[in-house]
Amino acid sequence: MLWSRLDLVARSLTPMAITLLLAVISVLPMQIPSFGAVSPVLSLMAVYYWSIFRPDLMPSVAVFGAGLFQDILSGTPLGAFALVFLLVRLTVVSRRRFFIGNSFVVMWWGFMLVAVGSQALVWEITSLLSMTLISPSGVAFQVFLTLSLFPCFAWLFFRAQQAFLRQS
Amino acid sequence: MFKSRANSVLRLTTPFKVLVQRFTFLALVGTALGLMVVGRADVRFVEQARIAAVDAVAPILDALSRPAATISQTVDRVQGLIALDRENTLLKQQNNRLKRWRNVALQLETENRELQKLLNFVPSSALSFISARVISDSGGAFARSMLINSGSRDGIREGQIAVTGDGLVGRVGGVGQRSSRILLITDINSRIPVVTETSQSRAILAGDNSDRPQLAHLSSVARVSVGERIVTSGHGGAFPPGLPVGQVISVAEGDIRIQPFVDMSRMEYVRAVEFGLDGFLPMARGSGGGEVKP
Numbered sequence: 001m002l003w004s005r006l007d008l009v010a011r012s013l014t015p016m017a018i019t020l021l022l023a024v025i026s027v028l029p030m031q032i033p034s035f036g037a038v039s040p041v042l043s044l045m046a047v048y049y050w051s052i053f054r055p056d057l058m059p060s061v062a063v064f065g066a067g068l069f070q071d072i073l074s075g076t077p078l079g080a081f082a083l084v085f086l087l088v089r090l091t092v093v094s095r096r097r098f099f100i101g102n103s104f105v106v107m108w109w110g111f112m113l114v115a116v117g118s119q120a121l122v123w124e125i126t127s128l129l130s131m132t133l134i135s136p137s138g139v140a141f142q143v144f145l146t147l148s149l150f151p152c153f154a155w156l157f158f159r160a161q162q163a164f165l166r167q168s
Numbered sequence: 169m170f171k172s173r174a175n176s177v178l179r180l181t182t183p184f185k186v187l188v189q190r191f192t193f194l195a196l197v198g199t200a201l202g203l204m205v206v207g208r209a210d211v212r213f214v215e216q217a218r219i220a221a222v223d224a225v226a227p228i229l230d231a232l233s234r235p236a237a238t239i240s241q242t243v244d245r246v247q248g249l250i251a252l253d254r255e256n257t258l259l260k261q262q263n264n265r266l267k268r269w270r271n272v273a274l275q276l277e278t279e280n281r282e283l284q285k286l287l288n289f290v291p292s293s294a295l296s297f298i299s300a301r302v303i304s305d306s307g308g309a310f311a312r313s314m315l316i317n318s319g320s321r322d323g324i325r326e327g328q329i330a331v332t333g334d335g336l337v338g339r340v341g342g343v344g345q346r347s348s349r350i351l352l353i354t355d356i357n358s359r360i361p362v363v364t365e366t367s368q369s370r371a372i373l374a375g376d377n378s379d380r381p382q383l384a385h386l387s388s389v390a391r392v393s394v395g396e397r398i399v400t401s402g403h404g405g406a407f408p409p410g411l412p413v414g415q416v417i418s419v420a421e422g423d424i425r426i427q428p429f430v431d432m433s434r435m436e437y438v439r440a441v442e443f444g445l446d447g448f449l450p451m452a453r454g455s456g457g458g459e460v461k462p
Contacts, residue, residue: 024225028236028304031240037312037378037379039305060192061192073222073225075312076310077204079200090193129207130356130357135309135376138377141309
């Protein structure tokens with residue numbers, strides 16, 4: 001009984017664990033020229049995906065924690081990604097039925113809006129807090145890279161969902 | 169198991185539950201906004217909290233950053249094997265050139281020693297350095313900093329200067345027990361007093377998160393030309409004078425860009441050098457804070 005309970009808890013931590021892991025991976029030095037400046041925001045993909053499919057396992061507190069972790073690792077102003085992830089969750093959860101009922105392309109298109117919106121917001125916050133205009137081209141490329149990689153990661157999330165959270 | 173859970177969740181979804189959820193959400197949004205304000209007001213406190221959190225995950229970053237470095241090294245080695253012959257010729261030419269420079273340097277060293285003796289010159293204090301592995305890249309377009317796997321227990325101290333063999337990288341911003349954050353010269357909060365090597369015009373090297381920081385507050389714009397080397401001027405006391413920084417890559421109307429000598433994206437190790445400088449630049453205090461007028 002205890003074992004199955006533990007198993008259940010461990011399984012239900014999957015979305016959060018994946019999100020944190022992706023935040024770590026996104027700051028690893030890849031030794032690719034100029035990659036650091038445009039490395040995709042992997043944790044945003046996870047927040048988006050799990051907010052659609054398992055918002056019960058990705059509560060506001062978890063989303064806030066993931067954002068704060070992203071801020072701590074990547075050096076953005078503390079609270080910037082925390083705020084943005086919260087807003088992403090708020091936006092997506094209310095429309096999750098629409099995304100679940102439609103094809104993947106619709107979900108990808110939704111992610112485009114979310115990615116553009118959230119990166120624009122982080123850009124504004126960072127520029128405002130540092131009182132300097134950050135060059136938008138790097139941010140644009142970062143959004144582009146995040147968008148293009150989304151299908152791969154969505155597939156991985158889907159497999160993880162199948163493997164660990166199938167009972168639902 | 170999940171089904172019963174879903175049912176219980178449904179049963180609990182009373183107006184009260186919704187109210188609690190809304191309150192939690194608003195409280196979290198408020199916390200996030202509050203953190204930004206505190207982060208702006210008390211930079212040092214937030215940086216210490218941040219680096220303390222990084223300390224906890226530093227071993228994970230350290231372990232995960234090794235495979236990426238290994239793959240990169242292997243690729244480099246294979247590329248090196250392919251270009252071996254051509255490289256050999258180039259290196260021989262370079263070696264000849266460097267031998268000549270060595271002779272010049274030796275001559276100058278002797279001359280310098282003699283002149284210093286004549287002037288009773290007191291040499292600047294001996295420096296010590298700590299080499300450390302880079303365990304995190306700057307994460308994205310919003311900040312240019314990196315984490316290294318050494319901290320206060322290894323002798324890293326806030327304000328030390330990070331360099332590689334090529335030139336200036338940045339300075340140590342936050343120090344944890346076993347990890348530290350290096351604020352790169354390309355970061356939006358970085359302001360470094362520099363001087364152009366030939367025309368001796370003073371300026372401030374201002375990062376803007378792009379790969380090529382801007383040369384601002386230049387004392388004489390007209391004399392700067394593309395290709396000119398930029399070194400630290402030592403004003404403000406945070407950086408020692410004469411550290412190579414980069415070279416002028418473009419001169420446009422009011423916008424002079426510098427290509428740093430160090431390729432920040434290919435760095436695996438950095439040296440944190442203790443120059444014994446007390447001049448503390450209150451870094452990351454917005455654009456105005458770290459600025460020293462030339």
